[in-house]
Amino acid sequence: MEIRRSGNFGVIDTGTGRGLISFSIGGRGKGWEPSSIQLNRRGSFFSRKISVNGTFIVPMGDNNDMPGEVMRLLDKFYAGEGIMGKIAGLQWGExxxxxxxxxxEENNRFYRRWKLDPKITADLESWDYTTVLHRSLVDLTHMQGFFIKFVRNRAPRIGNPGRFVRLEHIPYQKARLVxxxxxxxxxxxxxxxxxxxxDPAYTYRYPIFDPANPFKYPVSVKYYNIYSFCKDFMSTPRFLGALDWLELAGGLADILISYNENASAISLHIESPQAYWDRAEERIKGVCAQTGETYSNKMLEEFKDAAMEKFASNITGRENVGKYMHTTKFWNTEANNFEGWTVTPLDKKIKDYVDAQxxxxxxxxxxxTSGFGLDPVLSNLIIENKLSSGSEKLYSLKVYNASETAxxxxxxxxxxxxxxxxNFxxxxxxxGLYRTIVEAEQNVSPSNRMKENA
Structure with a gap:
């Protein structure tokens, strides 16, 4: 049995899985009431610079761990990485x-004429460019930016022309702007x-890649990002304002599991008369006077804890099932009211609680999903038990491709x-990224429809 108390209010965990018991010592309060809590709101890049191993860098978040915080929240939110994967898939196309x-010229519009270039393709495939680009896309969808390392050949050391050997993706959490x-x-x-x-022994500084003089450095790095409003140097996730909701959504499962396992709603509320504790204090002072011990308030506080724990043990536990408790009230002339111990069962309102959750x-x-910038229709989330039709998905997909991909x-x-x-x-x-234009089924010839090819 565990007791947690603040002043004259307290809660006892009986350890029986049957819930908690709240105490109100003195009987004048309203029971166990939460104190006023000032929320520690999440900041975003408020510090302009911080020192790391003697180098001033642009921090990612107040604790310089915004990527880690986003990762933990998305891992805990059941649909987090699923939605981010859907966004990356929509962006990637083919x-x-x-x-x-x-x-x-006939319609006076620009378009992309897709082509094959074996020489360029062979160069890109020599270092697996699609993997580098896809990993960069994952960082871009999560954090609105990514880091790329440019690796040059050694020819310029002896006066020969420079050429890039490959590009490398640097995981977002491992890089910071100086x-x-x-x-x-x-x-x-x-x-x-x-x-x-x-670790200072494994920390490396690279010059920033200069497109105007691409072969200036043997190895250089560049940060590519979608600008975030009023943010210096670094971009923030689009869903930064939804992080609190993500944290809440990710914690709901734990709350319900804990509720089911421990019946964590307070089940009983006990009120005790102030006169009881006044007489107890007088008895303790009398004992101290007889023994010569100095009285302290700690003695009364320890007595309160022991008394509440003993009282709670008498009304909980399997051996007490079916028993009843008799309490006596007496008239207090000073309070002009009856005083006595009272035990009040509390309605847990389980259905209301679950419905609220x-x-x-x-x-x-x-x-x-609003924070991610993705229509729930495309994220495969079922909001309020509503399933989306195929036409709704098609329309949302076309709107997304027209407004969110360029x-x-x-x-x-x-x-x-x-x-x-x-290099060329x-x-x-x-x-560029190639995406197949999705058409409605009625616009597709019957032989080419999905249901005919399933």
């Missing part, structure tokens, strides 16, 4: 393809290590495009 810009020195507006270096607590869960799901496509393919431009100067070949 993957990167080569193209040239073209103009449809805060720009005095006189510079933008960071000039990137620190790579095991953040948020990197379900409503909170639905709200958290909706807030999360900017991430531009940012994601930028380092690959800079690689191609540097003068080329007009570009790289």
């Amino acid at each position: 993957g990167p393809r080569l193209y040239e810009d073209a103009i449809d 805060y720009p020195p005095d006189g510079e507006d933008e960071p000039q270096e990137i620190l790579v290590g095991d953040f948020p607590y990197p 379900i409503k909170i869960s639905n709200k958290a799901d909706a807030a999360a 900017i991430p496509d531009m940012i994601l393919c930028k380092p690959l495009q800079q690689y191609i431009n540097a 100067p003068g080329t007009t070949t570009k790289v």
Whole structure:
């Protein structure tokens, strides 16, 4: 049996799995009431710079561990990584393809003329460019940015032309921008290590890649990101404002499991008369006077804990099932009222509690998908038991492709495009993500419909 008390209010965990018992000593209060709590709201990149191993960097979050915090929240939220995977899949389409810009003169519009370029493709495939690009996309969908390392050949050391050997993806949590020195507006270096607590022996500084002089450094790194409003240097996740909802949604399962296992709702409330404790204090003082011991308030507090624990043990436990308790009330002339011990069973309202948790869960799901910027129809979430029709999904997909893919496509393919431009100067070949246009079933010939090919 465990007792937790603050002043004259307390809660006893009987350890029997039958719930908690609240105490109100003095009988004048309203029982166990939570104190006023000031929430510790989550900040985002409020510190402009912090020192790590003697180097000033641009922190990721107040604790310099925003990627880790996002990872933990998404791992705990049942639909978190599922939704992020859906976003990455919608962005990726069928993957990167080569193209040239073209103009449809008849309709006066730009379009991409997809093409094959064996020479460029062979170069890219020599270092598995699709894996690098996909890992970068995962970082981009989670954190609105990613880090890429450019690795050059050694030829410029002996005066021969430079050429990139490969690009490497740097996991987002392992890189930080070095805060720009005095006189510079933008960071000039990137620190790579095991953040948020990197080992100095395995921490490396790299210059930032310069597209205007691509072969300047043997190895350079660049941070590519979608700009976040009023954020210096680093971008924040689109769903930053929904992190509290994600935390709430991720904790609902634990709450319900704990409730079912421990019946954690308070089951009984006991009120005791103040006169009882006044007489107890007088008895303790009398004993101290007889023994010569100095009285202290701690003695009364220990007596209160022991008395509440003993009283609770008499009304709980399997051996006391079916027993009843008799309490006596007496008239207190000073209080002008009856005083005595009272035990009040509390209605747990289990159905109301569970219904409330379900409503909170639905709200958290909706807030999360809104924060992710993905229609619940596309995220496979069932909000309030509503299933979406095929036409709704098709419409949402077309809206998403028209409004949410162009900017991430531009940012994601930028380092690959800079690689191609540097290794193949003068080329007009570009790289972009290819997506098949999804049409409604009624617009597809019967022989090519999905149900005919299932």
